[in-house]
Each structure stands twice: as C-alpha cells, then as structure tokens.
Amino acid sequence: MQNRPGNPRTRTYYKRKTCRFCEDKNLKIDYKNTGMLRDFITERGKILPRRITGTCSRHQRKLTVEIKRARIMALLPFTVHD
Amino acid sequence: MDLYEIMFIQNPDLGEEDQEKLLTRFKAAVSKNGGEIIKLEDQGIKTLAFKIQKRSRGRYFLIYLEGPGSMVSELERFMRIDENIVRFVIIKLDSHITKEELMPKAAPEEQPTAEDKAEEVGE
Numbered sequence: 001m002q003n004r005p006g007n008p009r010t011r012t013y014y015k016r017k018t019c020r021f022c023e024d025k026n027l028k029i030d031y032k033n034t035g036m037l038r039d040f041i042t043e044r045g046k047i048l049p050r051r052i053t054g055t056c057s058r059h060q061r062k063l064t065v066e067i068k069r070a071r072i073m074a075l076l077p078f079t080v081h082d
Numbered sequence: 083m084d085l086y087e088i089m090f091i092q093n094p095d096l097g098e099e100d101q102e103k104l105l106t107r108f109k110a111a112v113s114k115n116g117g118e119i120i121k122l123e124d125q126g127i128k129t130l131a132f133k134i135q136k137r138s139r140g141r142y143f144l145i146y147l148e149g150p151g152s153m154v155s156e157l158e159r160f161m162r163i164d165e166n167i168v169r170f171v172i173i174k175l176d177s178h179i180t181k182e183e184l185m186p187k188a189a190p191e192e193q194p195t196a197e198d199k200a201e202e203v204g205e
Contacts, residue, residue: 031171032089032144073089073171074130074140 017054021062029062031069034076041067045077085120085148085179090161090170091140094127101141104166111160117149121186134168146175146184 021027031037040048040055040063047067050060070076092104105122112119125142134140154172161170 069171069173071131073091073142073169074132074134077131 019054019056019059021059022056029059029066031066031073031075034070037063037067037070037076041076043080045080083148083150084177085146085175085181085184086154087173087175088143088145088147088157088170090143090145091130091134091168092143093166093168094137094139094141096141096166100166104164107164108157108160111157112147112149112153115149115153115156117147117153117157120146120148120181120184122146137168140168148181 021029027036029036040053042048047064050057053060055063067076071078092101096104109119121144123144125144127139127141130138130140154174158170158172161167
C-alpha cells in the first residue's frame, strides 16, 4: 500500500536509529580507520548529518574531528569531483 | 610528560639511504628535546586521497612517543623545515592511555601456528 501522509490508516513506522558508538563501547573513532569513517561521509566526501546516521551528538563531534584529521593526512578526500 | 601520536607522509621517491637519514634526524630531534620514541611504524607507500605537491602517493609513518610539551613545537618546526615530509599531524593522546598499551608487542599472544611451524621445518 502506498504511504500517504494524510491517511491515518497507512501510517508507516520507522526503526529508531541508534548511535553505533553508544551501542558498542569498544568501537573507537579513529582517523586511521578510514573504512569505518567512510560510512559517515557521502560519495562526494561531505560529512553526513546526525539526522541521517543516527549518531549521538557527542560521538558526532568526535567523528567530525577524526574525519577532518583523516582529510589532512590525505586518507579521506575533501571533495570528490567528477 | 605526555603521550603523543605523530603521523607523517614522506616523499615516496626518496632513496633508502636518504630515508634512513631522515629517520635518524627525526629520532635525534626527539631525544634532544627530552622525548622518547615508544613505537615507530612504517606503514608503507599508500595512494593519497588527493594529490599533494603533484604527487599521488606517499609513504606513511606512524610514531608513538612520550615527551614534554616543549618537544612538540620543536618537532613541528623540524617537520615543517624538512621538505621530504609532505604532511604531518601531531595528536596528544588521552591521559588514560598508558605507555604499556602502545608498546610494540613482543608477540606474546601469537602462538606459532601450524603454518609457521611448517615453514620452520621447511627451512
């Protein structure tokens, strides 16, 4: 069935996104771990907002710093152009 | 005394001799400023995410060291002057990280596997 905003019968429920780093305390945010950081950037290299990844504010702050460090060390791109 | 992590990218076209010289000079700069290298890891030549100084590859080094805060600015100066060091980053590690954690492990948990044994026999 199609999801129509006006129709209360066909309301869809979304799974609440949780912060990956709060769930697993052993998971460290590290600029050297580019494979993991790539989950939090777009194909163009931009940092994904919290509302999309579900990261909590504390870990998002840490992520931002580590992504920027990885960029300085040319481990991640600043931009990806065609 | 604090613990620091330094990562730098070195010119990949550097000859082996010059590279050794660079590392010895780096080590000298550390000890001269009262620091001590805990671990030095050559991560090899990697492809850069973007070109730096018209080069698309670089040799990565990861160094853990302990030393006073005054050492940091001296090392920073050293790395800026050396033209073979393309990029670097210095990070002060969290105070709850201990020196022992960073020590290069003398392979205590690595039991010789069947494969290793086979190799030894082969020799």
